[in-house]
Amino acid sequence: MTATTQEFVTKVVMDAAGMVAIRLCAIGNHLGIFKNLSAEGPATSEQLAARMGLNERYVREWIYGMSAAGYLEFDKLTRKAALPLALVPVLVDEGGPAYQGGLFKMFTGLMQPFNELVTAFQKGGGITYETYDPMFWEGLEANSCVRYRNLLVSQWLPEMPDVKARLEQGGSFADFGCGAGRSTVELAKAFPKARFFGFDLFEPNIAKAKANAREAGVEDRIEFRVHDISKGVPEKFDIVATFDLIHDMADPKGGLRALRRAVKDDGIYVLMDVACENDPADNHGPMAVFKYGASLHFCMTTSLAQNGMGLGTVGLPEMKVKEFCMEAGFKTVRRLPIEHPLNVLYEIRP
Numbered sequence: 001m002t003a004t005t006q007e008f009v010t011k012v013v014m015d016a017a018g019m020v021a022i023r024l025c026a027i028g029n030h031l032g033i034f035k036n037l038s039a040e041g042p043a044t045s046e047q048l049a050a051r052m053g054l055n056e057r058y059v060r061e062w063i064y065g066m067s068a069a070g071y072l073e074f075d076k077l078t079r080k081a082a083l084p085l086a087l088v089p090v091l092v093d094e095g096g097p098a099y100q101g102g103l104f105k106m107f108t109g110l111m112q113p114f115n116e117l118v119t120a121f122q123k124g125g126g127i128t129y130e131t132y133d134p135m136f137w138e139g140l141e142a143n144s145c146v147r148y149r150n151l152l153v154s155q156w157l158p159e160m161p162d163v164k165a166r167l168e169q170g171g172s173f174a175d176f177g178c179g180a181g182r183s184t185v186e187l188a189k190a191f192p193k194a195r196f197f198g199f200d201l202f203e204p205n206i207a208k209a210k211a212n213a214r215e216a217g218v219e220d221r222i223e224f225r226v227h228d229i230s231k232g233v234p235e236k237f238d239i240v241a242t243f244d245l246i247h248d249m250a251d252p253k254g255g256l257r258a259l260r261r262a263v264k265d266d267g268i269y270v271l272m273d274v275a276c277e278n279d280p281a282d283n284h285g286p287m288a289v290f291k292y293g294a295s296l297h298f299c300m301t302t303s304l305a306q307n308g309m310g311l312g313t314v315g316l317p318e319m320k321v322k323e324f325c326m327e328a329g330f331k332t333v334r335r336l337p338i339e340h341p342l343n344v345l346y347e348i349r350p
C-alpha cells in the first residue's frame with residue numbers, strides 16, 4: 001500500500017467515526033440524555049439509566065462511545081460520565097446561537113429513505129416530502145430557529161434599513177415557503193405594527209407554524225396558510241421573503257415570476273438562499289460536503305420527485321439569482337454584506 005493510499009484509509013476511518021459520533025449524538029439528543037446530564041450532573045451508567053428509565057447496558061455502551069468521540073468526560077475512578085460545560089450550548093440550549101441538535105435530527109430523518117434514493121439514481125424521479133420521518137422536519141425547524149432567533153432581527157435586518165422601516169411603519173410581510181414559521185414569528189415579535197403572512201405547500205409545516213405563533217403570543221398578527229406558489233399568489237405585499245425556498249422549488253423560475261407579482265411596485269423582495277460558488281466544482285471543504293449531502297438527500301431529490309428543475313442545495317449561486325430575478329421582472333439585486341457559512345441574503349426590487 002502506498003503512503004497516499006494509507007492516508008485515504010485513515011481518512012475513510014475518520015469520516016466513518018464522525019458519522020458514528022453524529023448517530024450517537026442523535027440518540028442522546030432524541031432520548032434527552034445530554035439534557036439530563038446537564039441538569040442533574042455526572043452519573044454512572046446505572047445512575048443515568050435509573051434517572052431516565054433506560055436500559056443500563058445500552059446507556060453504558062453509549063457513554064463509552066460518546067467519551068471516545070470526545071463528547072463526554074469519563075472519570076475512571078468514580079465511573080461517572082459528565083457533559084463538559086462548553087458542550088452545553090452546543091447540545092442542550094435549544095434555540096441558542098451554538099445549538100446543533102437540529103443537525104442530528106435532520107440527518108437522521110434525511111438518511112432513512114436509502115433504498116428510495118438508490119432507486120432514484122437508477123431510474124430518475126425522487127423522494128416526496130411525505131416519505132421523510134417527521135424527525136427531518138423537526139431538525140430543519142430547530143436549525144432554522146437558531147438562525148432566525150439569533151441573527152434575523154439583530155444582525156441581518158439592520159443591513160436592510162428600508163425593509164426595517166416598512167415593518168416599523170406597519171407594512172405587510174409575506175413569507176413564502178415559511179416551513180414551521182420560525183422566521184415569520186421572530187419578525188412578528190419584533191414588529192408589532194406590521195401584518196404577517198406565511199405560506200407553505202406542506203400542511204404539517206403550516207400546522208406547526210400556527211402552533212409556534214400561538215406559543216410566541218403573536219397568532220393574532222400572523223396568518224399561516226397552505227399554499228403552493230406555483231398556483232399563483234394570493235395578493236400583493238410591501239415585503240415578500242423566501243428563506244431557503246427557491247433552490248428547493250420544482251419550478252424556481254415560475255416561483256420567482258409569482259413572487260414578482262406578489263411584491264408591490266415599491267416593495268422589496270428578501271431572498272435568503274444557500275451560500276455557494278458560481279461553479280459547483282468550486283465548492284470545497286466540510287460545508288460543501290454537508291451541502292451536497294443535503295442536496296442529494298433532500299433539496300435536489302424532492303424537486304426531481306415533482307418533475308422539477310432539481311437545482312439542488314448549491315444550485316442558486318449569485319450569478320443565477322441575478323439571471324433568474326431579471327428574467328422574472330425584478331430590476332435590482334443587492335447582495336447583503338453578511339458572512340454566514342450556510343446562507344446569503346439579497347435585497348431585490350421591482
Ligand SMILES: C[S@@+](CC[C@H](N)C(=O)[O-])C[C@H]1O[C@@H](n2cnc3c(N)ncnc32)[C@H](O)[C@@H]1O
Nearest residue numbers: 144177178179200201202227228229230243244
Ligand atoms: C428548506 S424548507 C425552508 C423552510 C423555512 N423557510 C425555513 O427557513 O426553515 C423549504 C420549504 O418550502 C416549502 N415549499 C417548497 N415548494 C413550495 C411551493 N411551491 N410553494 C410553497 N412552499 C413550498 C417546503 O414545503 C418547505 O417547507
